[in-house]
Amino acid sequence: MDKPKKEPIALRHRQDHKLCLNCGFPNRPSDTHCMFCHTSIVDDRGLLSWFRQAYYVLRWRWQLKQKREHLDHNRQKKFFRFFGYFLIGLMLTLAGGYFFYTSLTDHSFFNALIAVLLLLYGFVTFKSLFSSK
Numbered sequence: 001m002d003k004p005k006k007e008p009i010a011l012r013h014r015q016d017h018k019l020c021l022n023c024g025f026p027n028r029p030s031d032t033h034c035m036f037c038h039t040s041i042v043d044d045r046g047l048l049s050w051f052r053q054a055y056y057v058l059r060w061r062w063q064l065k066q067k068r069e070h071l072d073h074n075r076q077k078k079f080f081r082f083f084g085y086f087l088i089g090l091m092l093t094l095a096g097g098y099f100f101y102t103s104l105t106d107h108s109f110f111n112a113l114i115a116v117l118l119l120l121y122g123f124v125t126f127k128s129l130f131s132s133k
């Protein structure tokens with residue numbers, strides 16, 4: 001009777017990369033020096049080196065996660081700034097439109113002046129918003 005053998009240490013044997021113990025960069029098994037920081041990768045399989053590898057894997061993953069969160073945070077900040085400027089531009093334009101409308105109904109030159117000014121500010125805000133990309 002042939003049972004399919006389960007190998008509990010398969011992960012360790014079939015590793016297709018060797019982690020650098022200095023920076024945690026995964027290198028090819030044929031490499032003798034880390035491709036990232038150029039320190040020599042000695043393949044000692046002691047308990048201490050296993051713990052060190054585990055530590056570096058965790059640190060590597062943590063750093064990747066931090067980087068991703070940082071990127072997400074930056075994107076969020078950019079979006080909110082864009083949204084804020086968009087709102088200001090929209091309000092200026094709407095206010096300008098309102099003053100322009102009242103200047104037409106009241107025949108007020110002062111209101112028309114404010115309208116032109118507001119529309120100009122709104123236009124500049126929108127322009128700086130879309131040209132900065």
Ligand SMILES: [Zn+2]
Pocket residue numbers: 020021022023024025034035036037038039
């Ligand atoms: Zn390295």
